[in-house]
Amino acid sequence: MTDVIASLFEISAPYDVLYCDLWGCLHNGKALFPQAVSALQAFRAKGGAVVLLTNAPRTKHAVKRRLDQMGLPEDAYDAIAASGDATQIAMLQGAAGRKLWHLGPGKDEDLFSIIPDWLQDQPAIERVPFEQAEGIICTGPFDEFNDTPEDYRGRFLAAKTRGLKMLCANPDLVVDLGEQRIICAGALAQLYEEMGGEVLSFGKPHPPVYDVARNALAAKGITYENDAILAIGDGIRTDLRGAQGEGIDALFVTGGLEADRFGPDVENPDPALLTAWLEAEDLHPRYTIGRLR
Numbered sequence: 001m002t003d004v005i006a007s008l009f010e011i012s013a014p015y016d017v018l019y020c021d022l023w024g025c026l027h028n029g030k031a032l033f034p035q036a037v038s039a040l041q042a043f044r045a046k047g048g049a050v051v052l053l054t055n056a057p058r059t060k061h062a063v064k065r066r067l068d069q070m071g072l073p074e075d076a077y078d079a080i081a082a083s084g085d086a087t088q089i090a091m092l093q094g095a096a097g098r099k100l101w102h103l104g105p106g107k108d109e110d111l112f113s114i115i116p117d118w119l120q121d122q123p124a125i126e127r128v129p130f131e132q133a134e135g136i137i138c139t140g141p142f143d144e145f146n147d148t149p150e151d152y153r154g155r156f157l158a159a160k161t162r163g164l165k166m167l168c169a170n171p172d173l174v175v176d177l178g179e180q181r182i183i184c185a186g187a188l189a190q191l192y193e194e195m196g197g198e199v200l201s202f203g204k205p206h207p208p209v210y211d212v213a214r215n216a217l218a219a220k221g222i223t224y225e226n227d228a229i230l231a232i233g234d235g236i237r238t239d240l241r242g243a244q245g246e247g248i249d250a251l252f253v254t255g256g257l258e259a260d261r262f263g264p265d266v267e268n269p270d271p272a273l274l275t276a277w278l279e280a281e282d283l284h285p286r287y288t289i290g291r292l293r
Contacts, residue, residue: 021233024256027054029154029177055203079216083203087169096135104139106185205242252285
């Protein structure tokens with residue numbers, strides 16, 4: 001049974017660290033949610049640490065640039081851990097070979113150009129045409145506003161026949177960019193897997209991105225136990241299942257991807273609808289809130 005709360009402040013006292021999702025919780029892809037920003041600032045002001053834990057298929061550097069452009073104050077967080085960071089580590093260590101076909105938009109260029117110091121000695125990754133590839137790195141569709149997974153079925157059939165592994169840099173199926181819902185790398189990876197292709201994923205709910213989060217705080221001298229962490233997110237496949245898999249408490253933000261499920265008042269999810277849905281999904285977030293505040 002989840003507890004529906006009105007503000008993060010109500011339940012924050014036992015926690016030292018927040019793992020906070022971005023899209024749907026802190027912003028909508030276009031603008032920040034001011035109350036969510038204030039909630040993170042207040043948590044840090046009382047001595048807590050905040051990791052912005054995102055399934056963005058880019059490195060923390062690109063994520064920070066975008067957040068800076070949106071006007072996120074630096075006192076709202078301590079570190080950024082992105083699915084792109086975890087994917088980049090596996091890519092540079094040769095998880096799918098050294099000659100890769102990049103399926104994704106040009107904005108994900110930093111995966112190949114901004115290499116962490118400790119990985120500088122790895123052999124170079126060569127981006128090649130599909131026909132020459134030893135593996136695939138998928139950061140999303142080429143055209144995220146118009147493409148569908150089915151547009152790639154023919155290419156995926158050829159890839160599966162050749163035994164190409166796919167590195168999925170973002171397990172999300174969809175994300176809301178303002179009022180528009182667009183598909184993510186996870187939707188393409190799901191189709192490839194259904195067709196019999198091998199997919200390796202690195203963002204939530206998979207362990208590698210949580211390792212990145214822990215290492216990011218450890219680098220700042222911040223250590224903690226699992227029972228001191230609260231994960232905040234709106235994604236049932238990613239944020240909630242990831243928290244359950246890691247054995248950490250979760251705060252489910254219903255006003256994100258699932259906003260239409262729990263009654264007409266987005267700020268106040270209907271408890272009966274919420275409970276029935278969580279039971280059907282076998283999800284057990286400790287807390288639920290309409291919007292992060």
